Structure formats: C-alpha cells, structure tokens
Amino acid sequence: MPELPEVEFARRSLERWFEGRQLVRTEAEPGARTFRDCDLGIFKALKGSLVGIDRKGKYLMVRFSNKLGFVGHLGMTGKFLKRAPGEEVKWSRARFVLDDGEVIHFQDMRLFGRIDAVPAVELEGRPAVAKLGVDPLGDGLSVERLQEALSGSNQELKVALMDQERIAGLGNIHAAEALFRAKLHPERSVASLSPPEWKALVKGIQATIAFALDVEGDGEEIAYVEEGAPNPFLVYGRAGTPCRKCKTLVKSFTQAGRTTHFCPTCQPKQRRVDGDQMRKRPRARRYRG
Numbered sequence: 001m002p003e004l005p006e007v008e009f010a011r012r013s014l015e016r017w018f019e020g021r022q023l024v025r026t027e028a029e030p031g032a033r034t035f036r037d038c039d040l041g042i043f044k045a046l047k048g049s050l051v052g053i054d055r056k057g058k059y060l061m062v063r064f065s066n067k068l069g070f071v072g073h074l075g076m077t078g079k080f081l082k083r084a085p086g087e088e089v090k091w092s093r094a095r096f097v098l099d100d101g102e103v104i105h106f107q108d109m110r111l112f113g114r115i116d117a118v119p120a121v122e123l124e125g126r127p128a129v130a131k132l133g134v135d136p137l138g139d140g141l142s143v144e145r146l147q148e149a150l151s152g153s154n155q156e157l158k159v160a161l162m163d164q165e166r167i168a169g170l171g172n173i174h175a176a177e178a179l180f181r182a183k184l185h186p187e188r189s190v191a192s193l194s195p196p197e198w199k200a201l202v203k204g205i206q207a208t209i210a211f212a213l214d215v216e217g218d219g220e221e222i223a224y225v226e227e228g229a230p231n232p233f234l235v236y237g238r239a240g241t242p243c244r245k246c247k248t249l250v251k252s253f254t255q256a257g258r259t260t261h262f263c264p265t266c267q268p269k270q271r272r273v274d275g276d277q278m279r280k281r282p283r284a285r286r287y288r289g
Contacts, residue, residue, distance in 0.1 A: 002074045004057065004137060004169030005212035010080050011055045014062065014104070017082045018050035022099040023064060033111045034093040042068055043117035046096075051120070057132045057168025061123040069120040071129060075112030081105045132168040136205050143198045146205075150190045157193075158186035159256045161205075170205070172258045173236045174212065178204040179262065180235040185269040186260045235261045 002010075026046050028035055035043065048065035055061070063069040083089055085101035094106040094115055106115065116126065124130065134141065134149045149167055153160045161167055161175040170178070179186055182204030184197060193201065231237050234244055239252035239261055248265040 002058065002076075002078070003171035003174050003212075004135075005174070005209060007055055007058050007060065007074060007169070008137060008213065010074065011053050011060055013082075014060070014080055015050070015053050017102075017104055018053075018098075022049055023047050023096055024099050025097040027095040027097070029093045032093045034106065034108060034113055034115055036114060038070075038114075038116045039118070042119070043070065043094075043115065046070065046117060054123075055138060056124075056129055056135055057164055058171075059129050059132070061129065063120040063123065067120050068117065069123050070115050070117040071123055071126050072106070072116075073114050073128070075108060075110065075114065077110045078106060078108040078113030081107055131165050133164065133166040135168045136170065137209055141202055141205060143195075143202050146202055147198060153190045155190065156186065156255065157184060157188045157190055158260055160190050162256075162258075172260075173233065174205075174208050176236045176261050177208040177211075177234055180204070180267060181207050183266055185267045186255060186262050187269060235263060237261065 023046060026044055028040060028043060045066070046064055046068050051063040051065055051069075053060060053062050058073060060072040061069065062072065081089060082102055082104050085103065087103075089105045089107055091107050091109045092105040093108050093111070093113070096104040096106075098104070106113065118126065134145055139145070146167075150160050153163070153166065155163065158175050158179055161170050161178065162172065176186070178201065182197065182200040184193075184201060184204075235250055238244075238250045241250055242248070243250055243263040243266060246263065246265045248263055250261055250263055252259050252261045254260070
C-alpha cells in the first residue's frame with residue numbers, strides 16, 4: 001500500500017504536469033471499480049486549469065478552474081503516469097487529456113484505488129478525508145501535536161501510529177522505520193513513553209519521511225522499490241539479516257494483522273528509568289557471518 005511519501009510524489013508530479021496546461025477531456029474505463037460511488041457526470045465535466053492539489057494522508061484533493069475536482073486514492077497498485085498521445089497504457093482506468101495532446105493516466109492493476117469527482121468546495125468534507133488525523137508533513141509535527149493525536153490510545157505504539165484517524169499517512173513501512181530510528185519497541189504502550197522518547201519519536205517520524213522523499217522519487221513519477229532491488233530500509237523487510245547499526249539479527253512478528261520488523265537490541269521492550277538497568281531479557285542473536 002503506498003504511504004505518505006509516495007502519495008506526496010504523486011501530488012508533486014501532477015502539479016508539475018498540469019502547470020501551464022488546460023484539461024480538455026477526461027475518460028473513464030467503463031465499469032471500473034475505480035469509480036465506485038463516483039458521479040461520472042461530474043468526472044466527465046472536469047475541465048480547465050489546475051487551481052491546486054492538496055494531500056491529506058494518503059488522499060489527494062485536486063481542484064480545477066471550473067470549480068469541480070476529485071479525491072484520489074492510489075490503493076495498493078495505483079499510480080499516475082504522463083504519456084504521449086496515443087501511447088497505450090496497460091490498466092489505465094482514468095485518463096486526463098491535456099491541451100497539448102499528452103495524457104495523464106491513472107493506472108491501477110488491482111483496482112483498489114479510487115477517484116471520486118465532486119464540486120471543489122466539497123473535497124475536504126468527503127467522509128474519507130474529514131476523519132483523518134494530523135498529517136506529519138502537511139500539518140507539521142511537534143511533541144505536543146503527536147501527544148494530542150495519540151492521547152487516550154490503549155493500542156500498542158506501532159498500531160497507534162498506523163491509525164489513520166490519529167496520524168494520517170503513516171503505514172506499515174514508515175511506522176516501523178520511525179520506531180527503529182527512535183529506538184522504541186513496536187509493542188510499547190503509548191502511555192509508557194517518557195518525554196525524551198516522545199522527542200525521539202517525533203524526530204524518527206520526520207527523519208523517515210525526509211529519507212523517503214529523498215530516495216524514492218525519480219523526478220518524473222512515483223518510484224517504487226522494484227523486486228530484486230537492494231532494500232533501502234533500515235529495518236523493514238530485513239528479518240533474519242544483521243541490523244545495520246548493531247549487527248543483531250532483525251526479527252519480525254505479526255502485529256494487528258501486519259508484519260512488524262524490529263531490532264531486539266536497538267529497540268528493547270523495557271526502557272531504562274532513572275538510570276536503573278532494564279529487566280533481563282533473552283540475549284539477542286548476533287550475526288557472525
């Protein structure tokens with residue numbers, strides 16, 4: 001599932017592709033699940049220049065000069081591509097034809113993405129958008145804002161970070177990466193965090209997003225880690241391999257139905273309190289290869 005950085009690249013790409021251009025026509029694949037609950041009459045009426053594109057979590061809100069717009073979600077395999085006139089794009093579910101003939105395609109192999117066209121004034125009020133929590137990039141993130149977002153949560157820390165009604169945009173990958181940077185175990189409770197740990201968590205989230213924005217985009221369209229390519233993450237997807245910081249073998253377990261990756265040494269489950277030693281735990285296996 002694309003997360004905040006990938007969706008932010010989509011926003012930036014669309015903004016660049018529409019700049020100085022006019023949308024002259026839209027096309028929809030007949031019967032595509034992409035348009036479930038969408039008023040196709042409004043979608044086909046989208047025209048004019050781009051007024052703006054906002055992002056909230058994993059949702060895009062796109063406005064045009066004729067006072068119409070759409071909410072877009074990439075789902076699991078959705079992406080926007082710009083192609084030359086007449087160039088065929090496999091799994092193209094929606095097409096935005098520009099005045100120079102080039103076409104912006106919404107490609108989605110598995111049809112989990114969606115486009116919902118509405119009057120522009122209704123974009124932020126759509127239920128899927130209105131219920132979202134704080135966006136770490138768009139709203140900014142501070143210790144106070146993060147504490148407020150997670151207040152009252154009885155969830156384990158990583159699960160709470162992935163709750164879109166609390167923190168918009170963080171998914172399985174970047175929640176795991178942020179917790180590794182903050183040296184926090186994914187199963188810690190929200191209530192157990194000390195003031196220094198709250199600061200470390202904010203910095204971990206910010207650093208994770210900044211890293212992803214720096215390495216995952218290719219300047220032209222959303223870039224995904226290709227199968228067989230080197231794993232760019234610090235801990236995610238690295239179970240059974242040595243931690244890049246301490247060489248302990250990275251472990252994984254199932255948490256709220258998702259696979260969680262962590263380093264037993266860098267992310268101990270018990271924290272030190274006032275200099276006291278942590279309770280004994282099984283010695284972590286270290287890589288000796």
